[in-house]
Amino acid sequence: MACRRTRGRRSYNVAMSKHWKTKLIHSDVSVPQGFRSLVVPTYRGSTTLFSNAAAVTDEWDQHEVGYTYGLYGTPTTMELAGRVCELEGGYRTIITPGGQSAISLINFSLLRAGDHVLVPESVYGPNRKLANDVLRRFGIEVSYYQPTIGREIASQFRPNTRLVWCESPGSITMEVQDVPAIAAVAHAAGALAVLDNTWSAGVFFDAFAHGVDVTMQALTKYVGGHSDLLLGSITVKDTSLYQQLGATHQLVGSAASPDDCSLALRGMKTMAVRLKQIEASALSIARWLSERPEVERVLHPALESCPGHEIWKRDFTGSAGVFSIVLKPGFSKNQVLAFVDSLDLFEIGYSWGGVTSLAVAYDFGGWNSRPGYGHRIVRLNIGLEETDDLMADLEQAFERLQALHSNQD
Ligand SMILES: Cc1ncc(COP(=O)(O)O)c(C=O)c1O
Numbered sequence: 001m002a003c004r005r006t007r008g009r010r011s012y013n014v015a016m017s018k019h020w021k022t023k024l025i026h027s028d029v030s031v032p033q034g035f036r037s038l039v040v041p042t043y044r045g046s047t048t049l050f051s052n053a054a055a056v057t058d059e060w061d062q063h064e065v066g067y068t069y070g071l072y073g074t075p076t077t078m079e080l081a082g083r084v085c086e087l088e089g090g091y092r093t094i095i096t097p098g099g100q101s102a103i104s105l106i107n108f109s110l111l112r113a114g115d116h117v118l119v120p121e122s123v124y125g126p127n128r129k130l131a132n133d134v135l136r137r138f139g140i141e142v143s144y145y146q147p148t149i150g151r152e153i154a155s156q157f158r159p160n161t162r163l164v165w166c167e168s169p170g171s172i173t174m175e176v177q178d179v180p181a182i183a184a185v186a187h188a189a190g191a192l193a194v195l196d197n198t199w200s201a202g203v204f205f206d207a208f209a210h211g212v213d214v215t216m217q218a219l220t221k222y223v224g225g226h227s228d229l230l231l232g233s234i235t236v237k238d239t240s241l242y243q244q245l246g247a248t249h250q251l252v253g254s255a256a257s258p259d260d261c262s263l264a265l266r267g268m269k270t271m272a273v274r275l276k277q278i279e280a281s282a283l284s285i286a287r288w289l290s291e292r293p294e295v296e297r298v299l300h301p302a303l304e305s306c307p308g309h310e311i312w313k314r315d316f317t318g319s320a321g322v323f324s325i326v327l328k329p330g331f332s333k334n335q336v337l338a339f340v341d342s343l344d345l346f347e348i349g350y351s352w353g354g355v356t357s358l359a360v361a362y363d364f365g366g367w368n369s370r371p372g373y374g375h376r377i378v379r380l381n382i383g384l385e386e387t388d389d390l391m392a393d394l395e396q397a398f399e400r401l402q403a404l405h406s407n408q409d
Helices: 020-025 075-088 099-110 125-138 150-156 179-188 239-252 258-269 271-290 309-315 333-341 387-408
Strands: 004-007 010-013 092-096 116-120 141-145 161-167 192-196 214-218 232-236 295-299 322-327 358-362 377-381
Touching: 075 092, 075 214, 075 232, 075 258, 092 099, 092 239, 099 125, 099 161, 099 192, 099 214, 099 232, 099 239, 116 125, 125 141, 141 150, 150 179, 161 179, 179 192, 232 239, 258 271, 271 295, 271 322, 271 387, 333 358, 333 377, 333 387
Parallel strands: 116 141, 116 161, 161 192, 192 214
Antiparallel strands: 004 010, 092 232, 214 232, 295 322, 322 377, 358 377
């Protein structure tokens, strides 16, 4: 007897006899309903089913029209977007496959040929490279400003300035920016203020309350938290920005993997305890480092020695585990590299925000627009190892550095 079974709003004639090959694709198996768990399900999918032929649409705004295509996010992606947005206090969030793709999507969505964009000298390297190598090629004017400029940024505006990037604290040199002052100047000039909010993990700095229009984060760092995924987010303050970003996101096609979103949702659940431990450990290590005879300066926003420390105190509610040290003049580049190599617990590698401590040496020699730290700057990412062990590791590396230095004399 023919019986009809309903899937969604489509029904199938299940009495139709099916070849086993067809059963591989169209199975009649049913499982018990009512499963409930504490975990957001991982919905994978490119094709999204419509209930009837007339309902088919390629609209990207799935909050408005329902699910249309996996590229615009499955429920897993949208759950992560919603949770990032909730933490940052924005209007809506778009998830991207990495922090850098969030940066490019913001630029591609909000700039056009003939516009001018202002970027801080302390910006994340690939953000600068994108501006220099791609935006300029597309006829966008790019200029750089000193991160500590504050409201004096007004003098850098041109009639066509459309967007001002902020990153606070800046990458490697860690300058904390007066974001409210910069945003106020941008708004007075009819421009948008965009912030890379990765260091604050979206929780230690309330970007929208401080005047920012668009934030992005590399969720790769503290939200993911375990160095096993790449994801980014863009959060906007209103619907008009959401429409601009969403429409370009569709065309750029930068879809995030639901599996990575699932990992990020898991990472988020423990972010508070990880951040608390990492913050305390990083602060102890930063203070200890500031007493070391080999260290000229510790660039940790919560220490007075960091440019913009007063602004950090005014605007932030906590600090992350990434900071830099500047070694005293006299240590050669090879000695600085040997210092990093002699660390045992600190691994050497890019990215940060995971549970493993990392160290990377940088060289700003020849950059007139950057502070004169030259080759003496080392960025540390503090993980979840025991703080005393990390200090002991740094101590033995300093001893080797001193030995190398005295052998040279
Ligand atoms: C401040 C900052 N923004 C953006 C990014 C880019 O993130 P992703 O590596 O996910 O592309 C990074 C990565 O190191 C970063 O440090």
